[in-house]
Amino acid sequence: MTEAASNKPVLLTIRGLRIEGRSDEKWNEIVKGVDLSLHRGEVLGLIGESGAGKSTLGLAAMGFTRDGCRISGGSIDFDGIDLLTAPEPVRRGLRGKRIAYVAQSAAASFNPAHRLIDQYSEGPVQHGVMSKAEAQRDAMELYRRMRLPNPDEIGFRYPHQVSGGQLQRAMTAMAMACRPDLIIFDEPTTALDVTTQIEVLSAIRDIVAQFDTAAIYITHDLAVVAQMADRIKVLLHGEEVEEADTRTMLSAPREDYTKSLWAVRSFERGAQPALPAADVPVVEMRNIVAAYGPVPVLHNVSFEIHRRRTVAVVGESGSGKSTAARVITGLLPPSSGSVLFEGQPLPADYRQRSKDQLRQAQMIYQMADTALNPKHRIREIIGRPVHFYLGKSGKALTERVRELLHLIELEPDKFIDRLPSELSGGQKQRIGIARALAAEPRFIICDEVTSALDQLVAEGILRLLDRLQTEFDLAYMFITHDLATVKAIADEVVVMKDGRVVEQGPKAEMFAPPHDPYTELLLSSVPEMDPDWLDRLLAERAAGRAGGTVQASER
């Protein structure tokens, strides 16, 4: 495919592109002179951590910059049209018609007030490519090709009536509406579960191949890009690190930075010594049944978490894993069953728990952005639990906050008076960890703490959590849908589906066959770095193996 593609004419050429963004009253360079060329029908993977400028570069390929950004140098040539000097109407004529864009979060990008098919038709009708009726017929055809269920009917639903994975496919179909020459995919599967991700990936790949569309595929997930791209370009701080075709890049990366990206998945927590026979679990869920109003969410869920142990609770969205955490914290009192803390039952509602009971169980959230009060300084965010639970104030309080900042490897003098908005994603998550530690708890719930982070940053967080666990004798409940994270940090695994525990046991047993069919589906859905992985998996699924018989529950 690669050789075939490179024989085709060049579609997009970017030379020495420089883009600046305005912050703190001055212009900072975000993209620092990047070259890029793309042939017709070729898929180029752009990878790098957040802030590397990949999305900015992707948007610039449409001749577009976000508010507060400007293109300060270089050239962008799309099929003979200079996108930088072309007048706005020309550029507008290209967008949606010859260059299309698929955003990361389809749920946030669709207009919730209009039906899918109406949003689909908007582009073709606007550009005068099709009439509305033609566009609707075409939409059904593309929905069928994207393997959406009920393709003739699904378009007449509103965005909130279809699942996340379906929405992402609908958006890809929409980008295809005018049969563009180039599509820019900006992390299209990052927000999806592994099981759903497979479907979206294979649908995208097929449709791009069918229409011979060129694509720029932006992601921070190396295993995903290995499946999708013909060529890979690695970016760091707005500069190109290296570029090569996928197989070469995976087998023989040249630069140290690329090697470090490849090596990320190597962290694995060592085996823990066996538990003493009579060890009382720190937290035990006993036959929990819980419901949101009339909707049952948890059915008879039991598991226990011991001191110095990490229990990973795995499942796709809607499987009830976050609900289990809400039951433990007391936000959702169960309709039957009980939560025990060191053998003692906890009151079901957090409002009835004592200050000490609240202190013992802390929580770290997925989105550090919304978990830290944006108007409080770090001093107050971390200091509040110290003051509230442990009664420290004045100098002792400041001292303790500085100590906690040291623990999470942030320099106290630099960070203590900052606001959350002045921190990077990884730093925010570290502050979230420090806030949990500040209460000096026995037990911490980590709710998808790494899923919003880049792999390098995520690995740093996992190592930190691991170190803190040994240092402070903590028990972790680790909620995640990412099995690579489970492999790295868990001692025991609980697999959940539709509010039930499907399988549970020590990690080593879980990752070795035989599996429950659903576990098999989950495990086999984790992308691997091998570029042939997706083809092989799809072939196996078609043959009814690798969890091919289980239906992922679409929500």
Added chain:
Amino acid sequence: MVATLRFTLWLAVAVVAAAVLGWLFRAVLTRIAPANAARLLRSAPLSASFGMAVIVFYLLVAILAPTIAPFGEREVVGAQFMPASSEFLLGTDNLGRDMFSRLIFGVRNTVSIAFITTALAFAVGAVLGLLAATVSGWIDQLLSRVVDVLMAIPALIFQLLLLTIVGTSIINMILVIALIDSTRVFRLARAVAMNIVVMDYIEAAKLRGEGLWRLIIREIMPNAAAPLVAEFGLRFCFVFLSISALSFLGLGIQPPTADLGSMVRDNATLITFGEVTPLLPAGAIALLTVAVNFVVDWMLHRASGLKE
């Protein structure tokens, strides 16, 4: 033609003067303010520093009114409607009182009453609104339905009704206007807080075991501040109008107390003779309104974290 030209010229002069005033005021403030505040003030746009200058000016006028004013508030010092002269800077009004002195006292009375009323409306409305959103359940239902009922009655009619019941006095007027305005603030505060109480950091604070008061004041309030501050600027202007309307109907600030709103009405006849004097009190209200909104815009811009 010449008139248009002259008007444009004057307008340009006024804008330039305002900008210069704003610039000077900012320069002086940054010089005398402590380091932290100075950095903040330096980032203020000219419009905001002009607004602050005007507000400070009004405050000084209001505080120093008896010292600045050449004559007493209620003193009849000459004939009716005397033209401006060196003795009476702006002439005299329909009863022969000095217009300039009345204007100064009018600023003092109206501004302070409007400010107290708005502040009261905000204190009550914001706290109840945030409370309703935080606690939800039946307290929210009760408060919201009461507010719905109060909002269903046209404001002016309701004010008249309440003032007839409780009797006319300045205190009563403040309370009545504050009560009715607080329903609008309640609505806004509740709507804003609804979006904040679902955030993870509020959940974290609840799970920490924080009390209701701290939750509202320390965790929610700072995040709801931006829209509330913006509303404050707007509400402040509406309160002016309410006071003027009530005064016009004889239920607000009672003569002979000077009030900017009723001063316009009292001297309205002069407009027929091409005199601008009756417009001066109106201008005083307009200038303060604009100034307040300039400052509020800036604060809103800062609070919302909008960059550029």
